[in-house]
Amino acid sequence: MILGSTSKKAAAGFAPIAIGLCLTLIHLIGIPVTNLSVNPARSTGPAVFVGGWALEQLWLFWLAPLIGAALGALVYNWLDPD
Numbered sequence: 864m865i866l867g868s869t870s871k872k873a874a875a876g877f878a879p880i881a882i883g884l885c886l887t888l889i890h891l892i893g894i895p896v897t898n899l900s901v902n903p904a905r906s907t908g909p910a911v912f913v914g915g916w917a918l919e920q921l922w923l924f925w926l927a928p929l930i931g932a933a934l935g936a937l938v939y940n941w942l943d944p945d
Contacts, residue, residue, distance in 0.1 A: 870943065903928060 886901065893899030900906040906924040910917035 900924065 889901060890899065893901075903924045907921060910921045910924075
């Protein structure tokens with residue numbers, strides 16, 4: 864759904880709608896299952912106060928979005944090289 868929403872070939876003005884709907888879907892699915900935190904900064908605050916196991920797992924909340932963004936860019940360039 865988001866893939867290509869910011870492309871030059873996509874209709875102007877629809878990227879925020881596609882991105883917002885996808886983020887809403889991620890929250891609707893993830894929050895009931897795992898108390899999802901999409902924002903790494905939101906994960907950092909509670910982890911600092913809890914300490915221990917929360918701080919040990921914090922690296923994943925920062926590294927996973929970076930890896931996901933890199934993989935997403937590679938897949939996008941592979942599917943639609945402009």
